[in-house]
Amino acid sequence: MVLIGTLAPGSAAAQGFGVYEQGTCVMARAGAAVAQGCDDGSSIYFNPAHIAGAQGTTVSLGATLIDANGDFTYDSVAEAPGGVREVELQNDPVPVPHGYVTYGLNDRSGIGLGLYVPFGLETVWPQEVADGRTFDGAFEGYDNRVQSIYVQPTIGYQVTPRLRVGGGPILAVSTVELNQLVDLSQTPTVEGGPRFGELGVPFHTAFAQAKLEGSNELGFGANIGASYRISDRFTLGARFTTPIKVEYSGDASFEQIDTNLTVPADLTQGGQVLLPAGTPLDAALAPQFSEEGRLSEQGVETEITFPFQLVAGVSVQATERLLLLADYQLTGWSAFDEIPIDFEKATDTVREENYDNTHAVRLGAEYDVLDPLTARIGYLYNTAAEPDAVVTPLLPENDRNQFTLGVGWRPVETLEVNVSYHLLQQNSRRGRVRSELPGEPISTDLNQGLYEFGANLFGTTLTLYL
Amino acid sequence: MKPNHLLRRLTAGLAALLVLALPFVTGCEDGSLNEPQVQNDLFTSYVSLGNSITAGFQANGISSTTQQESYAVQLADQMGTSFSIPELRAPGCPPPVQNILTGARPSGTTGETCNLRSRPLPLSVNNVAVPGAKVIDALSNDDEASSANALTQFLLGGRTQVNAAADADPTFASVWLGNNDVLGAAIAGNTDLITPQETFEAQYTNVLDSLEAAGAEGGVLASVTNVTFVPQLITGDAFAAAENQINQFGQSTAAQNPEATWGSFSVNSNCISGDPSSAVRASFQYAFSGLFAIALTGQDVELDCEDNRPLGAIYSNLPLEQIGVSDAVAAQSILTPAETGQVVSAVEGYNNFIQDQADNRGWAYVDVNNALGALYAAGTDTPQDPSDDLVPKFPQLNSVTEAGVSTFGRFFSEDGVHPTGDTHEVVTNLFIAAINQEYGTSLEPIEAPDVPTP
Numbered sequence: 001m002v003l004i005g006t007l008a009p010g011s012a013a014a015q016g017f018g019v020y021e022q023g024t025c026v027m028a029r030a031g032a033a034v035a036q037g038c039d040d041g042s043s044i045y046f047n048p049a050h051i052a053g054a055q056g057t058t059v060s061l062g063a064t065l066i067d068a069n070g071d072f073t074y075d076s077v078a079e080a081p082g083g084v085r086e087v088e089l090q091n092d093p094v095p096v097p098h099g100y101v102t103y104g105l106n107d108r109s110g111i112g113l114g115l116y117v118p119f120g121l122e123t124v125w126p127q128e129v130a131d132g133r134t135f136d137g138a139f140e141g142y143d144n145r146v147q148s149i150y151v152q153p154t155i156g157y158q159v160t161p162r163l164r165v166g167g168g169p170i171l172a173v174s175t176v177e178l179n180q181l182v183d184l185s186q187t188p189t190v191e192g193g194p195r196f197g198e199l200g201v202p203f204h205t206a207f208a209q210a211k212l213e214g215s216n217e218l219g220f221g222a223n224i225g226a227s228y229r230i231s232d233r234f235t236l237g238a239r240f241t242t243p244i245k246v247e248y249s250g251d252a253s254f255e256q257i258d259t260n261l262t263v264p265a266d267l268t269q270g271g272q273v274l275l276p277a278g279t280p281l282d283a284a285l286a287p288q289f290s291e292e293g294r295l296s297e298q299g300v301e302t303e304i305t306f307p308f309q310l311v312a313g314v315s316v317q318a319t320e321r322l323l324l325l326a327d328y329q330l331t332g333w334s335a336f337d338e339i340p341i342d343f344e345k346a347t348d349t350v351r352e353e354n355y356d357n358t359h360a361v362r363l364g365a366e367y368d369v370l371d372p373l374t375a376r377i378g379y380l381y382n383t384a385a386e387p388d389a390v391v392t393p394l395l396p397e398n399d400r401n402q403f404t405l406g407v408g409w410r411p412v413e414t415l416e417v418n419v420s421y422h423l424l425q426q427n428s429r430r431g432r433v434r435s436e437l438p439g440e441p442i443s444t445d446l447n448q449g450l451y452e453f454g455a456n457l458f459g460t461t462l463t464l465y466l
Numbered sequence: 467m468k469p470n471h472l473l474r475r476l477t478a479g480l481a482a483l484l485v486l487a488l489p490f491v492t493g494c495e496d497g498s499l500n501e502p503q504v505q506n507d508l509f510t511s512y513v514s515l516g517n518s519i520t521a522g523f524q525a526n527g528i529s530s531t532t533q534q535e536s537y538a539v540q541l542a543d544q545m546g547t548s549f550s551i552p553e554l555r556a557p558g559c560p561p562p563v564q565n566i567l568t569g570a571r572p573s574g575t576t577g578e579t580c581n582l583r584s585r586p587l588p589l590s591v592n593n594v595a596v597p598g599a600k601v602i603d604a605l606s607n608d609d610e611a612s613s614a615n616a617l618t619q620f621l622l623g624g625r626t627q628v629n630a631a632a633d634a635d636p637t638f639a640s641v642w643l644g645n646n647d648v649l650g651a652a653i654a655g656n657t658d659l660i661t662p663q664e665t666f667e668a669q670y671t672n673v674l675d676s677l678e679a680a681g682a683e684g685g686v687l688a689s690v691t692n693v694t695f696v697p698q699l700i701t702g703d704a705f706a707a708a709e710n711q712i713n714q715f716g717q718s719t720a721a722q723n724p725e726a727t728w729g730s731f732s733v734n735s736n737c738i739s740g741d742p743s744s745a746v747r748a749s750f751q752y753a754f755s756g757l758f759a760i761a762l763t764g765q766d767v768e769l770d771c772e773d774n775r776p777l778g779a780i781y782s783n784l785p786l787e788q789i790g791v792s793d794a795v796a797a798q799s800i801l802t803p804a805e806t807g808q809v810v811s812a813v814e815g816y817n818n819f820i821q822d823q824a825d826n827r828g829w830a831y832v833d834v835n836n837a838l839g840a841l842y843a844a845g846t847d848t849p850q851d852p853s854d855d856l857v858p859k860f861p862q863l864n865s866v867t868e869a870g871v872s873t874f875g876r877f878f879s880e881d882g883v884h885p886t887g888d889t890h891e892v893v894t895n896l897f898i899a900a901i902n903q904e905y906g907t908s909l910e911p912i913e914a915p916d917v918p919t920p
Contacts, residue, residue, distance in 0.1 A: 076507070076510055077510055077511075077547065077548055079511065079589060079590045079633075079634055079635055080635060081635075082635070083635050083681055185587055185623075194582050195585075195587075196623075197583060197585070197587040198582035198583040198585065198587075199582060199583070199619060199620060199623065200552065200619050200620040200621055200623035201623040201624075202590070202591065202622075202623050202625065202630070202633065203587050203588065203589050203590065204589075261623060261624040261625070262607070262608070262624050263619060263624060264607035264608070264614035264615075264618040264619055264624050265614050265615045265616050265618060265619060266616070267616060267619060268616075271578075277614070278608065281624065434589070437585070437586035437587065438585060438586060439585055439586055440586045
C-alpha cells in the first residue's frame with residue numbers, strides 16, 4: 001500500500017478524471033472489453049464475469065505512463081498577467097500502476113484480486129508567469145492531485161454454458177491534495193466585515209499559499225458484471241461499478257506571501273484611525289498566520305464521490321483471427337457537483353463543479369498475426385463531464401478523440417508481454433482561470449480564454465500464467 | 467437469423483459506428499471557441515489616468531453613478547472595449563452634495579459617510595484615476611508632494627496609478643493630469659503651491675515612459691484646464707454685482723436658523739475692474755465657507771480685493787474654528803491679477819509641454835480649454851443679463867429655494883469645480899475627435915449637449 005500510495009495517477013485520460021487504462025491489452029483496444037476481456041486478469045475491473053473462465057493462476061503487473069500536455073491562452077481582450085497570453089501545463093509524466101491475480105477454482109468458477117487506479121488527476125500549473133506576475137489559475141490550484149486506488153477481491157461464476165456473472169466488493173483508498181494561492185481581495189478584513197477588495201485591494205492579490213491534503217481515506221463499493229454468449233461468434237457483456245463516496249479529514253497549512261502593499265493614507269472610521277498612513281499591509285496581516293490566527297495550521301474536511309460506471313458491449317469473432325468489439329459507457333459524473341471544503345478556523349468554501357454524466361463509445365479490434373503475436377487497435381470517443389461554465393485549471397476537459405494500438409507477445413506458454421500506445425486528442429475548449437465571485441452567477445460569461453489539452457500514454461503489462 | 471447473417475449485420479453496425487465517429491475524429495468548426503472582439507486592437511486594453519474629473523468625482527463626492535458618467539467610461543464604450551471602474555457603492559464616498567449652499571447630502575449621510583467598493587469586484591481596474599491627484603501621485607503615494615488620500619486606498623488598494631495601469635496591461639492610455647498642480651494654488655490664492663515647470667515635466671515624462679514600458683502602444687493626452695474658466699473662482703466684479711443678492715440670501719439664511727444672526731457682506735469698490743483679464747478672484751469657499759459664515763455670526767465682513775492676507779490673518783480676532791471656518795479655508799486668500807497671470811502662465815507652460823510630448827510620441831492631444839473657454843464666454847456679451855450665461859459667473863443662490871436650479875449651472879456640478887455628466891459627454895467627443903484624427907480610427911461620437919464652438 002505504501003508503494004502504491006507514492007504512485008500518483010496523471011491527468012485524466014478518460015471522462016472527467018477517470019483513468020481507464022487498467023490493463024495494456026485492453027488499452028490497445030480503446031478499452032473495449034466488457035463483452036470479451038483479455039486473459040491478463042484485468043477483467044476483475046472491466047467485467048468480473050470473465051474471471052469465471054480463469055485457468056490456473058495468472059499474475060499481471062503493469063503500468064501506464066501518462067504524459068499530459070496542455071495550455072491556456074487568454075483571450076486578446078482579457079487581462080493576461082505580464083502580457084503572457086499562453087500558459088503551459090507543467091505536468092511530469094506519471095505512471096499509473098495496475099496488478100491482478102486470478103485463480104481458476106474449477107471449470108465454472110474463478111477468483112481474483114485486483115488493484116487498480118480508476119480515478120486520478122494531476123494538474124500542475126505555474127504560480128508565476130513573468131516578472132513576478134501571478135498566474136490567475138494558481139488561485140484555483142497550481143498543484144492538484146486526486147487519486148483513488150481500488151482494491152477488489154472478485155469471484156466469477158459460469159451459471160450456464162452461455163451465461164457468466166461475477167463481482168466483488170471494492171475498498172477505495174484515496175488521497176487528495178490541493179495547492180493554491182489565496183486571494184486577499186476575497187478575504188474578510190474581520191469576521192463578518194468587508195473584504196479587503198472592498199478596501200481597494202486588487203483582484204487576485206496573493207497573500208498566502210495554501211496546502212490542503214487528506215491521505216489514505218477509505219470508501220466502499222462494488223463492481224459487478226455479466227456476459228452472455230449468443231453463439232460461438234457473438235457475446236454480450238455488461239458491467240456496473242457503484243459510486244464510492246470518500247470523506248477526507250486532513251490538514252491545511254498556510255504560508256504568508258508578501259503583497260508589498262502600503263496603506264497610502266489614514267483609514268478612519270468615526271474619527272478613529274484604524275490604519276495609519278504608511279502601514280505595510282503585510283504587517284497587519286501577519287497575526288492571521290500566528291498560532292492562534294485563522295490561517296494557522298489546522299484541520300480540513302472534504303468529500304468526493306467517485307461516480308458509477310455502467311458499460312455494455314458486444315464482441316464479434318469476425319474470423320478465426322479477427323475479433324471486433326464495441327462498448328458503450330455511461331459514467332455518473334453528475335455526482336461530482338461540488339467540493340465542500342470545511343476548515344477548522346478559516347472560512348469554509350464550496351467549489352461548484354456541476355459535472356454532467358458522460359457517454360463514451362469504444363471500438364476495438366484485435367488480430368492474431370501469429371500464434372504468439374496479437375495486434376490491436378482501437379478508437380474511443382467520449383463526451384465531457386465538465387459543463388461549459390466550469391472549465392477550470394483543475395481539469396481543463398472536453399470531448400475527446402482517442403486512438404490506440406498495441407501488441408501482445410506470448411513467446412512461451414507461461415509469459416506474455418503487452419505494450420500499447422494511446423493518443424488522446426481533445427477538442428479546444430473555452431474556459432476560465434478564476435472562480436466565480438460572491439454573488440456572481442456561474443456562466444460562460446466568466447470564460448477568459450481557450451484550453452488545449454492532450455496526452456500520450458504508454459502501457460506495459462507483464463503477465464505470468466502459472 | 468443465421469449466424470453468418472448476424473455476423474454481417476453486426477460487422478456493418480460496427481462500421482457504421484466508425485463512420486458516425488468520423489466527425490469527432492476530424493474535428494469541426496466550433497463557434498463557441500470564438501473570443502469577444504474589440505473594435506480596434508489598439509483599444510484592447512484601455513486605461514485612464516487622471517484626477518477627480520477622470521475618476522468621476524462631482525459635487526464634492528463620488529459614487530458609482532458619478533463614476534459611470536466619466537468621459538473615460540463613455541470613451542471606452544465607443545471603443546467597444548472592456549473597461550472596469552473601481553465602483554463605490556451608493557450613496558458614495560463621500561456622497562455628492564445635493565446643494566453646495568445648504569451642504570445637503572442624501573438622507574442619512576454626511577461628508578464623513580464612506581461606502582466601500584461594490585461587489586463583485588472587477589478583475590482589473592481600467593480607470594485608475596484618483597481624486598486629488600497631482601502628476602506626482604501617478605508615480606508615488608509617499609512622496610512629500612503626494613496628495614494620497616483614502617480614495618487612493620479604496621480605488622487602487624495602495625497602488626500608484628502607474629502601477630495599477632501596468633497591472634491592466636494597457637495597449638492604449640488616456641492621461642488627464644496636471645489640473646491639481648495649479649488648481650490648489652488658484653483656490654488658495656497661493657502661487658507657491660504651483661508645481662514648478664521643471665518638476666512637472668520630469669514627472670509627466672516619467673508617467674508616459676512608464677505607460678509605454680507597460681505596453682501602451684498609443685494614447686491621448688489632455689491639456690491642463692485653465693482654472694480661470696472654473697466657476698469656483700469668482701471675479702471681484704461678479705461679487706460687486708451680487709452684493710445685494712448676498713445680503714438678502716444671508717438674511718433669509720439667518721431667519722431660518724435661530725442660532726444665526728446676519729451681519730453684513732460688503733464688496734469693496736476696489737474689486738471692480740471691468741476687465742476679466744485683470745480681475746481679482748476669490749474662491750467660492752473663501753467667500754461662502756469663510757466670509758459668509760463669519761457674517762452669519764453677526765459680523766460685518768468685507769471682500770477687499772487689495773488685501774491679499776489669508777482669511778485667518780484678516781479675521782485673527784475671531785474664533786474662526788468655533789464659527790466653523792476650517793483651517794484650509796482660513797489659509798485661503800484672494801487671487802490677485804498677478805497671481806492669476808502666474809497660474810495661467812503655468813497652465814500654458816504645462817500644456818505646451820504636454821502637446822510636445824503628444825507630438826513626439828505620436829499620441830493624440832486634446833485641448834479642452836478651447837471648448838471650455840467658449841462655454842465660459844457664452845452669454846458674456848450681455849453682462850447685464852446673467853441668465854443666458856452657460857457658466858454662471860456668480861453662484862445661483864436661488865438654487866436653495868428653486869427646484870431644478872443648479873448653483874453652478876448645467877455644466878458644473880455643485881462644487882463649482884467638477885464637470886457634470888453633460889460636460890463629460892462634451893469632453894468625450896473632444897477625445898474621440900482627437901483620437902480619430904491621430905490614429906485614423908472611426909470612433910463614433912456620442913450624443914452630447916449642443917455647446918458653443920470655439
